[in-house]
Amino acid sequence: MISDPLWFLLVGGLLLFMGLTSSRLKRLPVTSAIIYLSAGLLVGPTVLNLFHFNPLKESALLEVLTEIAVLISLFSAGVKMPAPVNVKRWRTPVLLASVSMMVSIALVAAFAYYVFHLPLGACVLLGAILAPTDPVLATDVQIRHPGDHDQLRFTLTCEAGINDGSAFPFVMLGMGLLGLHEVGETGMDWVWLDVVWATLSGIVLGLVSGTLLARLIWKIRGGQQSRDLMDDFLGLGLIGVVYGISVLINAGGFLAVFFAAVALHQTELKLASVIRHKQQRPKPMPATGIALPEVKILSVADADKKGELEETGKSTDPADTVSESSLVFKEHLERLSEVILILLVGGMLFLNSWSWRAVGLAFFLFLVARPAGVLLGMLGSGSSWRMRGLTGWFGVRGIGSLYYLMYAIQHGLPEPLALQFIQLTLIVITLSIVVHGISVKPLMNIVWRRRRLPEKAVQ
Template sequence: MIVDPYVALLGGLGLLVLLVAWVPLVTRELPLSLPLVCIALGAVVFALPEGGSALHPADWLTPTERMTELVVLIALTGCGLRIDERPGVRRWSSTWWLLSVTMPLCIAAGYGVGTLLLGLPPATAMLLGAVLAPTDPVLAADVQVGPPRSGPGGDVRFALTSEAGLNDGLAFPFTWLAIGLALNGSTGGPWTWDWLLVDVVWQLAAGAGIGYGVGRLLGWLVFGRDDRVVLSATRDGFVAVGVTFISYAAAELAHGYGFIAVFAAAVVLRRAERTHEGDYVVHLHHFIEQIERLLMMVLLVLFGGSLVGGLLDALTWPGAVGALLMVFLVRPLTGLLALLPTRQHRREAAVTAFFGIRGVGSFYYLAFAAGHAAFPELKAVWSVVGFTVLVSVVVHGIASTPVMRWLDRTLYQPETERRQAVRQTE
């Protein structure tokens, strides 16, 4: 029987939508995660003779870049909306230390893996370090804080949520550095000053400043005083999508980093909701979370297909060792080092350092860079990144539920009970 491809596509999408709702219920008590199920599903489907041809993302750079960019943008809005903690130097100290210490050290380690283990040229090695450094906001949902007004959820969840919200944007300057090396061949020359002043200083400042300004403006439009005209009166969840796209477009038009602007706008919008009665921000978060899960599932099914379609063909033993070092050694050690000056308990610091999840953002930066410059031996980088993401999804996906429950049981719940007992005696 011949099946119309359009009908098959609709049926497949319908099945995916149902799985988005059903799989988390099934895996709630199991050492599994929705991303792991999606990847396995994609691998099985594309391995079948009737499953169609699996696609290597390097052969479809523009679709890969746009699809991964979209899901990261949606995830960043979700991260910003769910953070209850007011931004500040002391309140966000764990975040600042992770961004200023762990991320640069991970980039340096990735560069070392590329040059020493894989023998990559400097530009390609720098790109490998840049794409493997950020903690992914898409695949880290199981170790992040809950919906708005659900409480902080502990320092681990807060640190991982805020870190994921910011370091995807902070990987951009180093991606541009890799592009500059590929185009110019050395670190000398006027282009390095352009990189420092434009790609580092201006684009970071423009992204943060425009995100803050857009967040304040949209906060007034959404949570204004006159309930007859404010957007919160509509109860429409897709307002969150508008916030995402407007903040991103405004930053990009000003040549700033849109990822940072989106997260900043969502955090500021969350703060504006503090003066508004009702639960509209919770409604916004639920809507954006559902979109994120659906987009993530589609993307990870395609990733699973790429695994059986040649993504790992260029993986060598040194590349596999390098990926394992990044996941199991570099991130945990640099994370622990960064958290030494903070007030995190040693168990919290260990868990925070371990869950440096790599994912969708790495593929975005890789596709973005490949579209702007020619990098030697890039096939090897695609394979190393694909293997790193696969290892991260499997290991962190299996470990997230039991580890976070252990942390809640041994640290957070006793502390909560102690505080309640103190209040009762006062």
């Protein structure tokens, strides 16, 4: 294991490098995750062997780190959702996070059963670990900000936000078939508790919590929204409270946090629109009934303050929402966790970690299981074949898979299976970072160029 000074030197040096060269790195045709992975492979056992992180011995620590990273990423994804929960807009992402994911789990389980000759429970568990797309590493194909209405980005972001939670019941099913979790004699305990209860209670808990917090914030701030609050603490506090309650009542914690962020942001937007409408509403004259705009008389101090705000480019409108104000901090935490965890992935890999079994599984997942699941999930959606193809390809695997693997290890996964799953999962994540990281920017640039052509033709 690397010493503390060297670890600080490694992470600090990489952060300085990324911070100083960020403008140039954005022009590169690869994602930042590839740079982090390259650094991890360089200093890890693969090349220089300066440090080695043992995921089996450090599974408890790695479970906590990946859990925190996924929760922060899910909150960030939920805040950036440009549309409230409704059937028409959310239909495709929900089908991708349910139907497509189940198809992917089934295909990976079948591959592991017939090619690796693993027990059925282990095959289901492996499929569930590798099924969810990742909200941490897929930032280049996700919504950039709450006003981003790109359909492809919305679909991929929403799917990643949901399927990290919807995969959890299948992790429990695989563990149940291995005798590590109670599923009932006929499996009905699993159906009612791990599927129905966990899913519905997680969604309801998230929606209710986010809505209540938004209304409480606006009540405390008052009609003019003039009182300052610690937005970053509110966002982190919501994550902690919602996830803590969900664990206590066996609800779907990842679903709860994602939908809490969605509800918080959408409720704040509704309340803000109400306030703006009241401020802009004309005030009728009592005698004639003629509507005239309301004129606010400013004191000298208010006028000076207003002029100062306008000169500095600051808005005099009501304060930004808590969800948007805390988003920058959450994204910084998300990037920091990405740096650390991808470095650790590089520090877990040896040269002999690579095998045809692991590489074959990875490309079966990328080229067969994921595309087949997406095609079935998007049947009848009316989406173009290009949209379906891009959605099928951009199924990045990463930190979410690592979390589920550590969760299974911490709950009694036998060591021989754990060692196999660690090798397979790490290779899948590594290849996903590489092949998706190389292809995402060129493909997205092609998409945007094709979209601009009709706009120029119209002009």
